[in-house]
Amino acid sequence: MTVKELLPKLKANKHTYYNISKNDIKSFQDKYKYLKKNCDKTINFIAEIEIEKWFSNKEKYFYNLDYLNKYKIMAIISKNIK
Numbered sequence: 001m002t003v004k005e006l007l008p009k010l011k012a013n014k015h016t017y018y019n020i021s022k023n024d025i026k027s028f029q030d031k032y033k034y035l036k037k038n039c040d041k042t043i044n045f046i047a048e049i050e051i052e053k054w055f056s057n058k059e060k061y062f063y064n065l066d067y068l069n070k071y072k073i074m075a076i077i078s079k080n081i082k
Contacts, residue, residue: 004039047080
């Protein structure tokens with residue numbers, strides 16, 4: 001799996017930045033830019049399993065949970081890029 005396949009799922013929407021501090025918004029944008037630069041690289045298989053677990057989290061009733069899920073997935077991807 002490449003980083004490019006996951007980027008559309010991680011893009012910020014109207015719920016991502018809801019009730020988040022400016023520092024958190026900046027760190028989210030920086031991590032997304034880092035992944036965009038490395039979009040042609042692949043991800044480890046074990047990381048793919050953990051990413052799917054985070055994508056399957058369906059508890060979307062908290063607005064900041066969207067931010068937390070996406071940020072955690074981006075952190076996993078950035079640590080496991082080959």
